[in-house]
Amino acid sequence: GESVGLHLPTLSVQEGDNSIINCAYSNSASDYFIWYKQESGKGPQFIIDIRSNMDKRQGQRVTVLLNKTVKHLSLQIAATQPGDSAVYFCAEPWMDSSYKLIFGSGTRLLVRP
Amino acid sequence: DVKVTQSSRYLVKRTGEKVFLECVQDMDHENMFWYRQDPGLGLRLIYFSYDVKMKEKGDIPEGYSVSREKKERFSLILESASTNQTSMYLCASSLYWQRGNEQFFGPGTRLTVL
Numbered sequence: 269g270e271s272v273g274l275h276l277p278t279l280s281v282q283e284g285d286n287s288i289i290n291c292a293y294s295n296s297a298s299d300y301f302i303w304y305k306q307e308s309g310k311g312p313q314f315i316i317d318i319r320s321n322m323d324k325r326q327g328q329r330v331t332v333l334l335n336k337t338v339k340h341l342s343l344q345i346a347a348t349q350p351g352d353s354a355v356y357f358c359a360e361p362w363m364d365s366s367y368k369l370i371f372g373s374g375t376r377l378l379v380r381p
Numbered sequence: 382d383v384k385v386t387q388s389s390r391y392l393v394k395r396t397g398e399k400v401f402l403e404c405v406q407d408m409d410h411e412n413m414f415w416y417r418q419d420p421g422l423g424l425r426l427i428y429f430s431y432d433v434k435m436k437e438k439g440d441i442p443e444g445y446s447v448s449r450e451k452k453e454r455f456s457l458i459l460e461s462a463s464t465n466q467t468s469m470y471l472c473a474s475s476l477y478w479q480r481g482n483e484q485f486f487g488p489g490t491r492l493t494v495l
Contacts, residue, residue: 311486367412371424
């Protein structure tokens, strides 16, 4: 696979445990955030999004928490599985454009069997 | 499901060659994007198009151009490839009308310039 994320922070978890991936954002006026998952050799895939009028949003085995006070997002994955091993990115809209996204540098999640 | 396809998964070109990277989406999305992805740098926007024949520069447009002649197709052109353009190139598309809308990505093209 491609050498994405050689310098990425890495989170290593035991299969079955919960994972928490964190992201700090810069624009206090951002009103929308997205989490993406990128598996080796593939493009990023949408996981879940959240608007700024919410503190929490749940999906299937995933929960996103938004703390606007400290400009922090987290992605929680319940009962982490080997298929969750990937690089995870948060994204927010550009300040000058609704349609463009700024991506974080990503976190690599490794799931130990 | 939205499908974004890219013409090649792997390309090897020589310095000075003209390179075309093609992207096609099948969901009638107005917005299309080209990014490059490098270790430690994340995804950086090269160019963006919000309509046929319309384009905007992103973070790093130097050395690149784009073409959007049809709504479903967005091409990235390297007029004279250089070794520092060796990278993973990702195409994405999204709906025009929704603020902060989700972008759908293709599988990527790994370009190596020798």
